[in-house]
Amino acid sequence: MxxxxxxxxxxxxxxxxxxxxxxxxxxxxxxxxxxxxxxxxxxxxxxxxxxxxxxxxxxxxxxxxxxxxxxxxxxxxxxxxxxxxxxxxxxxxxxxxxxxxxxxxxxxxxxxxxxxxxxxxxxxxxxxxxxxxxxxxxxxxxxxxxxxxxxxxxxxxxxxxxxxxxxxxxxxxxxxxxxxxxxGPRQSARAVIPTIITQFANGIDKLKLGSLHPTRDFxxxxxxxxxxxxxxxxxxxxxxxxxxGSNFEVSIGETVSTIASLMNVQYEIETDEQRLRPEKSEVERLWADNSKAKSLLGWEPKYGGIEGFKKGLSETIEWFTNKENLKQYKADVYNI
Structure with a gap:
């Protein structure tokens, strides 16, 4: 070819x-x-x-x-x-x-x-x-x-x-x-990381979230x-x-804590029932094996591991907390 x-x-x-x-x-x-x-x-x-x-x-x-x-x-x-x-x-x-x-x-x-x-x-x-x-x-x-x-x-x-x-x-x-x-920047507020950042950025200290225990590979x-x-x-x-994928697994709860630390905010969490998936529909755990991408393509994440995750979150927070960007999101409304 x-x-x-x-x-x-x-x-x-x-x-x-x-x-x-x-x-x-x-x-x-x-x-x-x-x-x-x-x-x-x-x-x-x-x-x-x-x-x-x-x-x-x-x-x-x-x-x-x-x-x-x-x-x-x-x-x-x-x-x-x-x-x-x-x-x-x-x-x-x-x-x-x-x-x-x-x-x-x-x-x-x-x-x-x-x-x-x-x-x-x-x-x-x-x-x-x-x-x-x-x-x-x-x-x-x-x-x-x-x-x-x-x-x-x-x-x-x-x-x-x-x-x-x-x-x-x-x-x-x-x-x-x-x-x-x-x-990252521009992601819809239907996703969990923008949901967390936009609520913090708008001064909301009682976060409305769904399940905290599932893990993801961000x-x-x-x-x-x-x-x-x-x-x-x-x-x-x-x-x-x-x-x-990054080959790094982190829970939603740990993600909240990391973002709060980076943004220097205190918070409480309020479980919002409408944000919970039906029990059998929740994906409890995701963690990528990226070895095929590395061997076949020569690709590997530049934002891998906990330090890479923090770096990516910092860039994402910087974008979302820009007033011109933040005003495009409705932090007080659940976006399905």
Whole structure:
């Protein structure tokens, strides 16, 4: 496989990880087309906040990942697609599971079908550590059984299988990147780290949170973005599923304590029932084995371990506590 990358399509470019990835690719000199979700406000999501010297080099395409015709149109003239567009909020998947099938499963089908017809050089499909469910062994390798404990994770398992089936059935050059819990600037307040930081930053000393005992493998967004770039450029990644994680396990309770220490605040915790997952749906433990990414791609986290975690949290806190950024979040409202 000899790749000559002239133009890259990033679906979900308006989102948290997608916007960081789009900016990184432009800064590396790539021609990038950014697929953003069509809306009547002509909003490009987080790309609206991209520095002008980067933004002017982005080719923006507004569409809907559920529309096969628009998806194929967006991919014309591209060599590679980095497919990040999806619905990701787990609580909302309890509320509206059908939208997750339409967006995550059918949306992925639209991408790989268009890639097949247009003979793209590579598709990098975005999975999630949630497909593993509660760890049956740690650290979690790519061979760990899949367990859809929420409609969201079930939809992502379906999307992963659709993507890989096009590799097996039609030879579409698909790679699956499986990031663990990414955090950093621009993340939605539906995620736990922004929830904690924005409440502290707004002077709330009685935190409203869900379960504190589950553990996660938090991955700073810069490391996740580097993982995408590494998977995209590697010929060895075709037909492979690759974990991108820090190989560091920490509980939600410990995360709260670390953030409070970095922000120099005192706090109490109030359990908010609406933030609790149904008992059998809670993923109790996640901890990534990232040895495959290291050996296959030469990728490894720059923000790994407790010191790397603190460094990533410090950069995240700095961004969120900027008044212009903080005012975009509603710390007193539960965001599902």
């Amino acid at each position: 000899n790749m000559t990358i002239q133009k890259i399509l990033v679906t979900g470019a308006d989102g948290f990880i997608g916007s960081h990835l789009t900016e990184k690719l432009v800064c590396q000199g790539h021609k990038v087309k950014a697929f953003v979700n069509y809306n009547s406000f002509n909003s490009w999501g987080w790309l609206d906040h991209t520095p002008e010297n980067i933004k002017r080099d982005i080719d923006v395409f507004s569409g809907d990942i559920r529309d096969p015709y628009g998806v194929k149109k967006s991919m014309e003239g591209c060599d590679v697609v980095l497919h990040l567009a999806s619905l990701i909020a787990i609580p909302y998947s309890y509320h509206s599971p059908a939208t997750y099938i339409d967006t995550n499963v059918k949306g992925t089908l639209n991408v790989v079908q268009a890639a097949r017809e247009l003979e793209l050089q590579k598709v990098v499909h975005t999975s999630t550590s949630e497909v593993y469910g509660t760890a049956q062994f740690v650290p979690i390798t790519e061979d760990h059984p899949l367990n859809g404990q929420s409609p969201y994770s079930a939809s992502k398992i379906g999307a992963d299988q659709i993507a890989m089936s096009f590799y097996s059935s039609f030879g579409v050059p698909v790679s699956i990147i499986r990031p663990f819990n990414t955090y 991955n700073y967004v810069k490391d996740t973005v580097d993982g995408f770039v590494s998977v995209m450029k590697s010929e060895k990644s075709v037909g492979e599923v690759i974990n991108i």
